[in-house]
Amino acid sequence: MDSKKRKRLEAKGWVTGDAADLFGLTPEEARLIDLKLALRASIKEERKRQGLTQEELAKAMGSSQSRLAKIERGDPSASVDLLLKALMALGMTNKQISKLFT
Amino acid sequence: MDSKKRKRLEAKGWVTGDAADLFGLTPEEARLIDLKLALRASIKEERKRQGLTQEELAKAMGSSQSRLAKIERGDPSASVDLLLKALMALGMTNKQISKLFT
DNA sequence: TGCAATTATGTCCGTTTTGCCATATTCTAT
DNA sequence: ATAGAATATGGCAAAACGGACATAATTGCA
Secondary structure, three states: OOHHHHHHHHHHOHHHOOHHHOOOOOHHHHHHHHHHHHHHHHHHHHHHHOOOOHHHHHHHOOOOHHHHHHHHHOOOOOOHHHHHHHHHHOOOOHHHHHHOOO | OOHHHHHHHHHHOHHHOOHHHOOOOOHHHHHHHHHHHHHHHHHHHHHHHOOOOHHHHHHHOOOOHHHHHHHHHOOOOOOHHHHHHHHHHOOOOHHHHHHOOO
């Protein structure tokens, strides 16, 4: 039921942009997308900062390299749950994570 | 692959308790559960504070009364994504939501 | 107490998510 | 330039998720 909207998003290439300028989204959906953008950016950033490979982090969070690559690349099929697992596996505290929301 | 753990959780009745004392969970999984507990508590609380019925909030967030009942009751089949949608539909700001993480 | 409104439970089933494998592409250092 | 490491992409089967419906249980109030 979201797939139509998702298709539109992919067509628009939201993976690399900001969600605020897209149409056809409820405010909640737009906010959720923005949030995901922030989370995945932090994942990539923090992983590199720690000098980890995708494979290492993937194992630490119980996922796979290819999945993590997709996350960092902005594949829309990535739940907030999964993004949070990644951040937690990176050792981020709840406090640090909460900052990504604001 | 998570289902075994989930079954264990349900058997343990984590819906009403705190996740910290459960076994068989990675720290990340435990943290995620605690987080969900906090989010759903806020949903219930804020909904009532606004004097909304489950049906009204459900409609506002594009879901159904039964699904929302499950969310508030702590049904494990509720993603963070959905919980966030509920909070957003309740008009909570990112700042307010972020506080629920700490 | 009885009735209406609200909330809870169970189930179904289409959709989405996800781990995983194979493979391609890009990056790094020599 | 080339090998080896790291990352990206495509696809698939299995699992998780979510809206919807029916119905039960609970709550609130006259």
